[in-house]
Amino acid sequence: MTVYLHGMGHAHPENEISNRFLEELEIGTDEAWILERVGIHTRRTVLPLDYIRETRNREPWAALEAATESQATLGARAARQALARAGLDPGEVGMVLCGNSASDTHAPAGACVVAAELGLEVPALDVQSACTSFYAQLHLMSLFEASRLPDWVLLLAPETLTTTVDYDDRSSAVLWGDGAAAAVVSTRHPGRAELLSSQIQSAPSGWEKVVVPRGGHFRQEGRAVQMFGIKKMVEGVGRLREQFETPERRLHFVGHQANLRMLERVRTTAGIAEARHHSNVEWYGNTGAASAASVISMGWEKWQAEDDVAVAGVGAGLTWSSYLLRFGGAASAGTAA
Numbered sequence: 001m002t003v004y005l006h007g008m009g010h011a012h013p014e015n016e017i018s019n020r021f022l023e024e025l026e027i028g029t030d031e032a033w034i035l036e037r038v039g040i041h042t043r044r045t046v047l048p049l050d051y052i053r054e055t056r057n058r059e060p061w062a063a064l065e066a067a068t069e070s071q072a073t074l075g076a077r078a079a080r081q082a083l084a085r086a087g088l089d090p091g092e093v094g095m096v097l098c099g100n101s102a103s104d105t106h107a108p109a110g111a112c113v114v115a116a117e118l119g120l121e122v123p124a125l126d127v128q129s130a131c132t133s134f135y136a137q138l139h140l141m142s143l144f145e146a147s148r149l150p151d152w153v154l155l156l157a158p159e160t161l162t163t164t165v166d167y168d169d170r171s172s173a174v175l176w177g178d179g180a181a182a183a184v185v186s187t188r189h190p191g192r193a194e195l196l197s198s199q200i201q202s203a204p205s206g207w208e209k210v211v212v213p214r215g216g217h218f219r220q221e222g223r224a225v226q227m228f229g230i231k232k233m234v235e236g237v238g239r240l241r242e243q244f245e246t247p248e249r250r251l252h253f254v255g256h257q258a259n260l261r262m263l264e265r266v267r268t269t270a271g272i273a274e275a276r277h278h279s280n281v282e283w284y285g286n287t288g289a290a291s292a293a294s295v296i297s298m299g300w301e302k303w304q305a306e307d308d309v310a311v312a313g314v315g316a317g318l319t320w321s322s323y324l325l326r327f328g329g330a331a332s333a334g335t336a337a
Helices: 019-024 031-037 049-055 060-066 071-086 110-117 130-143 204-209 222-244 260-270 288-298
Strands: 003-011 015-018 042-045 095-098 124-126 153-159 179-186 193-202 250-255 307-315 319-327
Touching: 003 071, 003 130, 003 288, 015 019, 015 049, 019 031, 049 060, 071 110, 071 153, 071 179, 071 288, 095 110, 095 130, 110 124, 110 153, 130 153, 130 179, 130 193, 130 288, 130 307, 130 319, 153 288, 179 288, 193 222, 204 222, 222 250, 222 260, 222 307, 222 319, 250 260, 250 288, 288 307
Parallel strands: 095 124, 095 153, 250 307
Antiparallel strands: 003 179, 003 193, 015 042, 153 179, 193 319, 307 319
């Protein structure tokens, strides 16, 4: 089934975790160490900086009460931008899909909470695949029959992963940031970008390698997960290049924003020119399910009719996924092609 993107949106909280702030926590890290290993300068968080400084978030179940924004408010902000770019009113949305790595609530579904924030009374459900949640939502859309779907579907990936971080642990404290991404898609109406290919795969035997336990801190087997991620993203980009790269079109790469050094390794191994690689992890950190989609949204106005965007990512599960967006289709209302 053909899936068209009509608008994308993104949102980040205002509170900024700089490398200097992390130095001041005295957790055995400094800016040189951080930039050498992960290439991240700053991250955004829904947590007040004083709260992190005073508590180190040692009790993550208390973080939701301390947070200045929820996943619902972040997701709604991203959704409103996506809708505006698509030239649609919220009331035209017929379904909401939402997913992330660690939901604010176990029940109800996060999609219902964001839908309520937007004033929507439509079917709303979660499609959870940790950092590959947005990939999974797009792939699921491609499997539906168009006749069974409403005209417009809202996809959401709001993340507040800093609420799960142990700020005594430098290995995770340097990585995570909060943010949201959203997309308005349709299987009926041609739009600015078309989903030409998508796939998602899992290796459930590796589920213990990345975990956010209920009421606990994020943990992962860092090096093993990074090497797995590099391998799977290189494979995903290679498959998309083999299928779709032509001299007439510009192929760009956007990867899961785990860290900049990992992305640079993927780019060089896959043979992608530096000018065709796009990221935001340097300034926003790893925003989980929102990460790659937020990069595409932040560049929404610059994508041209000759651009193809190859997207590849990995996540807990273990899961990996890739898709290709082809720009140049009919522009949706309010959006310049």
